[in-house]
Amino acid sequence: MTWILANLDLIAARTLAHLALSLPAIVLAFVLSLPLGWFAARYTWSRLGVLTAFGLLYAVPSLPLFIVLPTIIGVGVRDAANVVAALTLYGMALMVRATTDALVSVDPAIRLSATAMGYSGLSRFVTVELPLAGPVLLAGLRVVSVSTISLVTVSGLLGVNNLGLLFTDGFQRGILAEVLAGIGAVVLLALAVDGLLVLIGRAAMPWARAVRAR
Amino acid sequence: MISFKNVGKSYPDGTQAVRDFSLDMPSGQTTVLVGSSGCGKTTLLRMVNKMITPTSGSVWIDDDDVATLASVPLRRRIGYVMQNSGLLPHRRVIDNIATVPLLNGVPKAQAHSRARDLMDLVGLDPNMAARYPSQLSGGQQQRVGVARGLAADPNILLMDEPFGAVDPLVRADLQAELVRIQRELHKTIVFVTHDISEALALGDQIVILKKGAEIGQAASPQQVVAEPADQFVADFIGVGRRSLNLHLQPSASGYLVVDDSGRPTGRLAPGSLSAAGLPQLAAPDPSGRP
Incomplete structure (x- = not known):
């Protein structure tokens, strides 16, 4: 406890660095999964291939990926870009499937009705299908956000600044409080971002919580 | 007037949903397509707003071959009401009704005021404007569906078994309302149903369809009941069995x-x-x- 109180500045700085790595990865995974999920949902023949390919990404061990990826995209191992890129890939491994499932879950009768009203293809996707896929998309995004925030710590082994450094440093110097502080901060951060996502979901999708009057 | 000229629809797997269908549906009247499921009645309905394109023949609205018209603007000027309402679950009732005017770029205030008038026309309590469709009963949802179909003041209204999923008492109510609204508005309505009593209650022209959308008889309700064209028609409307004898x-x-x-x-x-x-x-x- 004394260690924690004496190092609050350090923990805060590591937390901010942690967020700076995980938030871009979460957002990128979400945005990049949309067209892929749309494609897999729209073209049934592609679904098995797309989902299997991205699902397999998750099987790639994270430490080697952090080391191999820089040689492919031409950045340094400790660059934030490297960490964000790797985490985005892991996020997409989960999110492409969630996006596909979310779009497939939209009632075909609603899609038909929107077409009959005179929605063009793109406006129908953006203003009807995407909002209706919202609850399932959100569920996927929550898993991605928790998983990403936890995975960032692995890059601490490489010396990248984030809460993971508290584990490695605490382990090497035998400071148990530092390790525990690192774990606690990661869990709290994951909970906070998850809670924020839930609140955003409620604000953006009031209809999903509308109770039946009958 | 809507005219079908030798319309056919076949699918790559060889099924012929519509063989050779020709019919005029006069303006300002209600034409009811009635038949068992799979007779092609919904297929015919959806050809009018290009949701389905015929593989042979042509569909005309007044002097325009539907095939030559762009589908999105065409659909926006034709009202469409379907079974289970097809309302957008994430939009409030008022926005659902205003869907097509809003798509057409009508200012929101104006579209909403029009939507309120329509709620009145179809007998919906103004308090329901801010509700979501899931908060309405089946009958109320169908009223919203009818209001939405009328929102852009279309000349043509396509109705695909709109009252099929509500209980008989509410259905009778909705049918009576539709008759009243039609007396006021004189739309060209194409109405699809499998319920002959609904067809007799609503239609100026009844079209009884056999498999492949072959016309069993196309005539006024009086004529269909008094002089069924053949045994199929007589059986279908029940004269040959017991319910209408x-x-x-x-x-x-x-x-x-x-x-x-x-x-x-x-x-x-x-x-x-x-x-x-x-x-x-x-x-x-x-x-x-x-």
Whole structure:
């Protein structure tokens, strides 16, 4: 406890660095999964291939990926870009499937009705299908956000600044409080971002919580 | 007027949903396409707004071949009401009704005020404007569906079994409302149903369809009941079976109208015989014997 109180500045700085790595990865995974999920949902023949390919990404061990990826995209191992890129890939491994499932879950009768009203293809996707896929998309995004925030710590082994450094440093110097502080901060951060996502979901999708009057 | 000219629709797997269908649907009238499921009636309906394109023949709206019209603007000027309402679950009732005007770029305030007028027309409580579709009963949802179909003031209204999923009492209400609205608005309505009594209640022209959308008979409701074109039509409307073959049966309070199996379907209205120029019947024997 004394260690924690004496190092609050350090923990805060590591937390901010942690967020700076995980938030871009979460957002990128979400945005990049949309067209892929749309494609897999729209073209049934592609679904098995797309989902299997991205699902397999998750099987790639994270430490080697952090080391191999820089040689492919031409950045340094400790660059934030490297960490964000790797985490985005892991996020997409989960999110492409969630996006596909979310779009497939939209009632075909609603899609038909929107077409009959005179929605063009793109406006129908953006203003009807995407909002209706919202609850399932959100569920996927929550898993991605928790998983990403936890995975960032692995890059601490490489010396990248984030809460993971508290584990490695605490382990090497035998400071148990530092390790525990690192774990606690990661869990709290994951909970906070998850809670924020839930609140955003409620604000953006009031209809999903509308109770039946009958 | 909507004209079908030798329209056919076949699918790559060889099924022929529509073989060779030709019919005129006069403006300002209600044409009801009625038949069993799989007879192609919904296929025909969806050809009018290009949701389905025929593989042969052509569909005309006044002087335009539908095939030559762009589909999005065409659909926006044709009202569409479907079974289970097809309302957008994430939009409030008022926005659902205003869907097409909003798509057409009508300012929101104006579209909403129009939507409120329509809620009044279809008999919806103004308090429901801010609700979501899931918060309405099935009958209320269908009223919203009808209001939405009318929002852009289309000349043509396509209705695909709009009252099929509500209970019989509400259905009768909705049918009566539609008749009242149609008397006021004179739209060209194409109405699809498998329920012959609904067809008789709503149609100016009844089109009884066999498999492959072959026309069994296309005529006024009176004509269809009085002179069914063939055995198929007679069976379909029930004249050949029992439900529309009616008899008078005396009862304690006057004459009952019953079908062949003795099920009562109504009561002979006082004075109806003399109004038709027929002699009065003697008061029924309370014992139940004529």
